Amino acid sequence: MERDIYDEDHEAFRGLVKEFLARYATNEAREGWDAAGEIDRDTMRAAGEAGLIGLSVPEEYGGAGMLQDYRFRAVVNEETIAVGAGSLAGAFGIQDDLAVPYIVHMGTDEQKQKWLPGMATGEILGALAMTEPGAGSDLRGIKTTAKKTDGGYIVNGAKTFISSGKTADMVVTFVKTGDGNRPEAFSLLILESGMEGFDHGKTLSKMGFHGHDTAELSFTDVFVPEENLIGGKEGLGFVQLMMNLPLERLSIGVAAAAAAQAGFDWTVEYTKEREAFGERVIDFQNTRFQLADIAATLDALWAYIDRALLIYKDGALSAEEAAKVKFWTTEREWEILDTCVQLHGGYGYIMEYPIARAFLDARVHRIYGGSNEIMRDIVSRKIAGKR
Ligand SMILES: Cc1cc2nc3c(=O)[nH]c(=O)nc-3n(C[C@H](O)[C@H](O)[C@H](O)COP(=O)(O)OP(=O)(O)OC[C@H]3O[C@@H](n4cnc5c(N)ncnc54)[C@H](O)[C@@H]3O)c2cc1C
Structure with a gap:
């Protein structure tokens, strides 16, 4: 059956995506990603430059301004998978579907200014860390804590199975800022690669998606400034x-x-x-x-x-x-x-x-x-x- 949800703009965009993939998702590139266990940064930057990522980022921050219209993202997903580049599709998805939306829809103005331009160009890669060794489906069972201190939080704990976890520059991290497991006990904090005590642990060896990194993360007394609290308010994470x-x-x-x-x-x-x-x-x-x-x-x-x-x-x-x-x-x-x-x-x-x-x-x-x-x-x- 013919699909009818795409108009000329989507189809024109599809053409650009295909051109990008013909150039960057070659057999050789795919083998390289598989061997390295991750997508190289140049490809992610080229994708940013070609306008394949950061689709929901508002134009004022350098993105395509698609916000709720996921159809352009669907085009990227469809075409990238159609050429057999599942790992690249995975990396695009983490950036655009799991990291960017928390800043676009829930970030403070400062957070938008700080993160979105780089996320749209592919200079800054994001990830989302919810799962822990002891809590996956039951997210309210997480143990990673963020204790209030002067000007920020001290974070301790560990995450696992984090897609793009090795390559990400910023990780939207689900933490406990309160006691118990009521929804208000949780917040989302941005942890930045390079923060003292933030370790990108083991990259996991997986059954599939060999060219996309999935990693363990660990946090030991990581100081995270309060500006990195998503939405600027505690207790909203859940x-x-x-x-x-x-x-x-x-x-x-x-x-x-x-x-x-x-x-x-x-x-x-x-x-x-x-x-x-x-x-x-x-x-x-x-x-x-x-x-x-x-x-x-x-x-x-x-x-x-x-x-x-x-x-x-x-x-x-x-x-x-x-x-x-x-x-x-x-x-x-x-x-x-x-x-x-x-x-x-x-x-x-x-x-x-x-x-x-x-x-x-x-x-x-x-x-x-x-x-x-x-x-x-x-x-x-x-x-x-x-x-
Ligand atoms: C390749 C890969 C990439 C991932 N990427 C990310 C990521 O980027 N960020 C992130 O935060 N997480 C990520 N995850 C984690 C993923 O979301 C979890 O693995 C998933 O939610 C399941 O949690 P779990 O592994 O702890 O399984 P468990 O919760 O231990 O579940 C084990 C089994 O019990 C079943 N089960 C659990 N509770 C119930 C219930 N109430 N009723 C019936 N059955 C139940 C489950 O369905 C499953 O079959 C990734 C995982 C993988 C493998």
Whole structure:
């Protein structure tokens, strides 16, 4: 089914994104990122220069000023994943969907002035650190503390699984500024790379997204000035996270649909070329039927995503709707990519083939951004009328 949510501006922008990717996301570049375990800074800066990141940053701070309109970001996500550069898509996503929004929508004027121009150009890379070794799904169980002191806070604790955690210059960090686990006990503080006592610990070795760094962070008596308190007020951290999580989940949904689409496209191409028993693999009825099933699911996936993009643009994507989008799309993605690997035969298991990478990258979509069990919990609580 044809999609109709993009207009000429989006399509013109898509052209620019494709040009950028043809130049910067070559096979050689992807291999380099995988070997280094991170995206190089030059590529991120070039992306900033080409206008691929900082899309929601207001124009007065050097960004594209898209604010609630996620469609341009969706174009970047779709195209980057379509060329098999999942790690680069991940790095763009952390910058634009997980770090920038906290400054754009919740930062003080000073924070906007300090961070946004550099984040739009790719000079400053951000990350979001919520998860800890002992608390992932249950975020209120975090132990990282920020104790008030003269002019700021002293932060102690540790975070894990932080995407872009090694490369980030600034980390929006979920900390406890109060006692107990009431929502008001939490705040978001910006920790800056280079602050004394802030250690970028081990970079984790992952099943997928080999070219995007995921790291442990540790904080020992780190002094963080009070200007780095997001929104300039204590006790808002939990609510601030809740405000941005629908976007994070929508972005995972877009990535899931894009990866499923790319997997389908690669598989059609591959099965047209590959022969067995004197026939092309695509001529077997089983292959054609499987592809027909995928094609129908893709139509449903895009229709769902497109609707969510428009609802988000109107500022009305609720936590429950975003949770549904996240778990449903990532589960369809997983099924589709599994079928695509199968239709590639042995080559589907070989990392040289983009389908193998996409399959491994996809696995975490059901885990991060809130696991799919937590997504079902959010949705089902609403259905059951529970808080
Ligand atoms: C590659 C990668 C990148 C990540 N990037 C980031 C990042 O940038 N920033 C960040 O803060 N975090 C990040 N994470 C962390 C991620 O969000 C968490 O791993 C995820 O939320 C799950 O938390 P957990 O690992 O502690 O699992 P747990 O919470 O220990 O869960 C274990 C299992 O129990 C299930 N479970 C837990 N509670 C319930 C419940 N109430 N009902 C039913 N089942 C339940 C879970 O669904 C899961 O299956 C990343 C993780 C990975 C793997």
